[in-house]
Amino acid sequence: MKDIVHFEPLTQEKYATYITVGTKAYNQHYRHLWPKGDSAPYIQSSFTEEVLLQEEQDTNTLLFLIHHNKKTVGILKISLKKALDSYSREEALYVDKIYIIKEATGKGIGKKVLQFVELRAKELKKRIIWLDTMQKGPALHFYLKNGFKKHSTTEIPFPQAIEEKKPMFIMTKTVSKVSTLR
Structure with missing residues (x-):
């Protein structure tokens, strides 16, 4: 069977799936970033029907379910216009969330997600894609391997998170121009 990764735009009928898969993958x-493993502050800010309804109504936000061979394995959230330093809102696309359940990691799905995001960025004529990632862990190595560079530092914006686990990197990737045949 050929590996097929499909991105389904989120609709209200699928909120429960997005919440379940996003929460599972995040946890x-x-x-480990939260005292006693209690990620409730983040979950309540990201994975409720109220939050999703608000995000879905925001024309700057795109939400997707990620399917691998017809099974929902992750979620994706993109902000179409979010400035970073000298890059304007029109020039920069922000990847807010890529969460893939553990059972589906290591199968090339994350790479397909980044290709999907880059294609969208090219269509929108963006100059960069940017995102935040933990300073320690496999995600950092994954982004570096896929052409992202360390740009600057930031931290988890939740006061409840464990202090020494808060450091994050802002990562950027230049969007290559779409080649045109003449």
């Missing part, structure tokens, strides 16, 4: 990878 599988990031529960």
Whole structure:
């Protein structure tokens, strides 16, 4: 069977799936950032029907379910216009969330997600794609391997997170121009 990765735009009928998969994937990878593993502050700010309804109504936000061979394995959230330093809102696309359940990691899905994001950025004539990632862990190595560079530092914006686990990098990738045949 050929590996097929499909991106389904989120609709209200699929909120429960997005919440379930997003929460599961987040907790599988990031529960260690929270005292006693209690990720509730983040989950409540990201994975409720109220939050999703607000995000879905925001024309600057795109939400997707990620499917691999017809199974929902992750979520993707993109902000179409979000400035970074000298890059204007029109020039920069922000990847807010890529969460893939542990059972589906290591199968090339993350790479397909980044290709999908880059294609969208090219269509929108963006100059850069940017995102935040933990300073320690497999995500950093994954982004570096896929052409992202360390830009600057930031930290988890939740006061409840464990202080020494808060450091993050802002990563950027220049969007290559779409080649045209003449």
